[in-house]
Amino acid sequence: MKREEQPLIKLRDVTKIYQMGSQEVRAMDGVSLDVYPNEYVAVMGPSGSGKSTMMNIIGCLDTPTGGTYELNGQNVGDMDDDELALIRNKEIGFVFQTFNLLPRVTCLQNAELPLIYSGMPRSKRRERAADVLTDVGLGDRLDHKPNELSGGQRQRVAVARALVTNPALILADEPTGNLDTKTGEEIMWLFEQLYRKGNTLIVVTHEEDIALHARRIIRLRDGIIESDVQVQEPALAQRSTVAEAA
Numbered sequence: 001m002k003r004e005e006q007p008l009i010k011l012r013d014v015t016k017i018y019q020m021g022s023q024e025v026r027a028m029d030g031v032s033l034d035v036y037p038n039e040y041v042a043v044m045g046p047s048g049s050g051k052s053t054m055m056n057i058i059g060c061l062d063t064p065t066g067g068t069y070e071l072n073g074q075n076v077g078d079m080d081d082d083e084l085a086l087i088r089n090k091e092i093g094f095v096f097q098t099f100n101l102l103p104r105v106t107c108l109q110n111a112e113l114p115l116i117y118s119g120m121p122r123s124k125r126r127e128r129a130a131d132v133l134t135d136v137g138l139g140d141r142l143d144h145k146p147n148e149l150s151g152g153q154r155q156r157v158a159v160a161r162a163l164v165t166n167p168a169l170i171l172a173d174e175p176t177g178n179l180d181t182k183t184g185e186e187i188m189w190l191f192e193q194l195y196r197k198g199n200t201l202i203v204v205t206h207e208e209d210i211a212l213h214a215r216r217i218i219r220l221r222d223g224i225i226e227s228d229v230q231v232q233e234p235a236l237a238q239r240s241t242v243a244e245a246a
Contacts, residue, residue, distance in 0.1 A: 006073060008168055008200055009035035009058060014067035016053050016223075027053040028064070029223035035202065037168075040195040042211035043204045045220035052173075054220065055204050059092055059171050060084045072168050089117050093162025093170045097177035099154045101146045101161075107133055108142040111160040118165065125164075132160040136190060152183035159190060163199075170194065172203045176210055188213045188235075209235065 016028040027050050035041055045051045056062035057069060060076055069076045072091060079087065093114075094100075101110045108129050115125035130142055136156045146154050155175060162170050172191070176184030188210060195201055195215075203214060211217050212235040219226045 005036060007034035007070075008037050008039075008072055009033065010068075010070040011057075012068045014057065014064045014069060016050075016057065016062070017065045026223045028057070030067070031223070031225060032067075033218070033225065033228075035200065037200055038195070038198050039200055040191075040213075040215045041202045042214035042217045043202060043220065044206065044208075044211050044217060045226075046206075048222075049220040050223040051204050051220050053223075055171060055173060055202070058169075058202065059094065060088045089114055090165055091168045093165065093167040095155070095158050095162050095170065095172040095175050097174035099146070099151075099158045099178075101154060101157055103146050106143050106145055107138060107149070107157045107160075110146070110157050111164055113161060114165045129160070129164055132164050133157070135163075136160045150183070151179050152186055155179065155183075155187050156190065159187075159194075163194070168200065170199055170201045172201065174205055175203060176205070176207070184210070 011031055011033040014028050014031045015026060018025045018027055029050075031050075031054065043051050043054060053062065057064055058071075060071070060079075063077065071087065074087065076084070076087070102113070108126065111133050112125045112129035115128060120128070130139070133139060133142055133156075136159050138153060138156050138160065141149065141153060146157070149157070175191075176187055179187065191201055191203070192213060201214075203210065205211050212231060215231050215234060216229070217231060218228045
């Protein structure tokens, strides 16, 4: 389907080659891909398929060996390390399987961390972090530390931290991998709400039922896109019940 707006993510013939001894490993092998604003995409594939490499390149954590990558109209390949760090902080919100929270500080301090790097004054960043934590259902947990929270609450803090800079893109790497089924469904309902508010999400997962929450599923194998399909019936069943229980 042809779309009029410019893609948020534009990969063209992207390769990533790792040298392992005398052997070349093509983790990505000529991948071309467009992701548009307010898309909800799941990336799947077996171990070694290239999905982690793709995430690292899209997240500006790694650079391609060949081809081009444009994020929000900016050619990432032309950027130096400082520019890459700036675009990661401003344009991309990361959500990890292991939460990656600082254990000795509060939810509020964890959520405001990206704003410290951006130079926002303390009072403004505290207000912004509190607002986002409230939006994800943790308005009554601002002063709690991660060890005082459940796994699902800790992942909500991670989502708030990802959202606090109003990024163009949210990248989530196995976001339910350390959660039980019910809590994982609560996090996926939260992602659904973010999508409905206009956010762009890319979720890497090996779980089919998690991928089916997305609107588009890209499957990788041996560094190439094996399939790229729209989801006809996103997994909306029982979400209202889950949301009320959250």
